Amino acid sequence: MAPLTRSVEDTVATLPDAVDPLALSLNENPFSPLPTVRSALISAIDSANRYPEFLPERLRRLIADRIGMAENQVVIGPGATGVAMQLLHAVTEPGDRMVMGTPTFDGYPIFAQMARLQPVMVPLDEHGHHDLDALADAAVDAKVVVLCRPHNPTGTLESAPAVERFLAAVPRDTIVMLDEAYIEFVAPAFRLDAASLIRKYPNVLVLRTFSKAYGLAGLRIGYGFGSADLTEKLWRMQLPFGMDSTSLVAVAASYDAERQLQRRIRVIAAERRYLRMRLRAMGVYVTEGHANFVYLPPAGTPWQDVFDPAGMRVRHYKDGGVRITVGDRWSTRAVLAAVAAGR
Template sequence: MASRDTLAEAVTALPRAVDPMALSLNEFPFPPLPAVRTALAASLDCLNRYPEFLPHRLRSLIAGRLGADPEQVVIGAGATGVLMQVLGAVTSPGDTIVMSSPTFDGYPILADMARLRPVAVPLDAHGHHDLDAMADAAAQARVVVVCRPHNPTGTVESVADVERFLTRVGRDTVVLLDEAYVEFLAPEYRIDANALVRRFGNVVVVRTFSKAYGLAGLRVGYGFCAPALGRTLWTMQLPFGTSLAALVAVAASFDADSQLRQRVRSISAERRRLQMRLRALGAYTTDAHANFVYLPSGVTSWPEVFDGTGLQVRHYAGGGVRITVGSRASTRAVVHAVAAAMG
């Protein structure tokens, strides 16, 4: 009886695949694609077996997709796993890491875990990086982080500005180019990442299958960089650290590329709709290019607007909020809450 109760509690604790109120973690709002679910089901019967000691097959699969050499790729438990790998490979306690403020929540946490000294450079008034100030700060840093699109504002720095920034950063400083939301970028905003890592041997491009691919629960991320740096990062690859399910889920996702791109287009259209509705109400939002919108702090205390509504949004110091784009029902709930607050 106790065993059944324990199982029931565990099942009850599972999150709902579709929840129009869950808008705080930038998850994809739909269950995995049918082909991915089929592939995952096929992996269940071999869960008594270990995965590869090191994820060579997944590494080669992703490298082939990128048009890169496998030794340029590292695999992690989501983007955060890759980031921790990089910090473990290239930093020592007491080194400096430069990041924006605000930024992805994980960076201050990972910096603390690696015993690094964080230097935070404020974003400008429109939610963009101050790349000149970050380049100045990077002169004394071992690692510097640039998110593109930025988390939490969703803004995008131009390719020319990013390249100008990289020319100012010393080659002994590792630059983490966080592209967790790259799949949501329109083609004209994308960087040729392969060309970038060929030109700048100190850049690590970090991506994830948690956002556009909708596989957050599987924890699969990757980084790619110049071969020499890739070999260094591979020394920190965790043995047996990548699940059997990860390989088949990623392969199935690549095979279902057209369906995935359709889902991304749907979310991007819903983001534009939400931005338009919020701006029509007089609420300023940054120029976001991901699967979320950002309402910066100002005369309105946004956390108070959403308190008591049941909507789960991400709060930031000073009163800003980040809102994941979900279904049409999610959009209606957000607009209703803002309209009620703004009278």
């Protein structure tokens, strides 16, 4: 483990400083946009007086080509959250049930409220995983069910066979939102074959984003893909002129900088492992996460009493658990110091 730690420290030292190393509540990428992406964005400012495309056809085509999907199977939105709302507007009516695990991404209960849906909260199991049997049972009379993989906030992964059994148990007229916002941080061996899944289960919509691994949270670029019948319904909900004119430029430049991007992902994933290892060495239980954050279940000392005095902005949950974004090495040291001082 020591050689890995030294390598990570050397690599982190060559990367741009985090803007705010104590802002660890939103799972933002700690590093500024890649230099080539930044240059492309600066150049795009000269066209800011012009409207973007009426509908983001070119961005849709670029992403579809990249992920190996037909163009009409891809939808675009202002972040994955925008795509989620397009789905709810397209397939639900007020009063329909929307099923999700709890705790979950903060947005999903809000989206249910905005669409005037009835949220159905299914508790996670004691290890921070979805209770897939209970989730499938609740989905029987629901219009939408959410499956996050990795899960937010615990970072846990359901196995591919378990996901298959879950999808087979969900009625075909219930839409499954498969949220893969953190997929780039998952080791390739543990990723789902999403393209195969949507061929087999046309009621599945996969959500992804450029906000996390790509570090473009401020530009609000997300996408979804699924069966053509499903995505056609969402495309009808596409807001005219709804995507920033820099979106296409930023995505194209990010794809061109894939090697540098993968290097940053490796750094963040290694920092996640390092933070988890150090916390466990201090006697803190940490879930086996696969995203760019760590999750600490409720403990004897309230986590709020640990991190608030240190001035750290982390995400606290009603049950007492806490989610901490993985930042740079400075942030990691601050987290460890706060835990050491507060427990």
